[in-house]
Amino acid sequence: MTDTTRHLGATGFEPTMNKIAKLLPKLGVSVAGSRLLAVRGRQSGQWRTAMVNVLTDADGQRYLVAPRGHTQWVRNLRAAGEGELRLGRKSETFTATEVSDADKAPLLRRYLAKWGWEVGKFFEGLDENSTDTEFAAAAPGFPVFRLDR
Template sequence: MTAATRYLAPTGFDPIFNRIVNLLPKLGISIAGSRLLAVRGRKSGEWRTTMVNVMTAADGERYLVAPRGHTQWVRNLRAAGTGELRLGRKTETFTAAEVADADKIPLLRHYLERWGWEVDRFFEGVTKNATDAQLAEIAPGFPVFRLDRVR
């Protein structure tokens, strides 16, 4: 598996845990900024949902980072270019622009500072204290999208 195709599928109790955790944003409960991401399937056109951590960076922009790599939601978001962030009855529509690998370094570091406790196992030993070179090396395996609200 190359960095450009890196994908860590859920294993063990992950599918059960994910079902439970995905209920929280539906009920209006956010843990550390979590939201339910809704994106139209690139083949089916049906809404697909998963919980994500919405990160606000130092520049004030909001981002989504895919800690498991090139997942189905990543592929669907690339194809659709738009989606929704849901929390309870609130829905926010956004457009997404994928961030270039060279621009991910500070974003990956910030993401690890904020959610390393939750996602560290997906980063395979790379932490918030990693060098810029280490983060640049893993960047292709971690898609990042800048989100812009649709007004």
């Protein structure tokens, strides 16, 4: 197992599941609001894709949370400032604005309430019932982007 694989907690089973999960949005199937994020690579300029869960707040504002931290898609989105959310043949372009650490606590709480079953292992000790202080301490490790059409 490589250091990266060990760090992400991947097992032999997870890469297969990731491939299947990435295929579903291409076929137009969304699991719990998942989409295929497409963003141009910051060095290559080529489209890169990753599975994401789109968080929508009570006002209809949408966000992307990076449960695995400062990943390649996060770095690419920071550099590009825009991307696409894909589901089947539908593609929606957006611009992205990174949310400040001070504003992340309620978003991280809501994200864990909805997808904790899927991504909770990446939040080490946090769950939807954690305190604002605990979320504030963890916020720098979890990039969050506000999406605008």
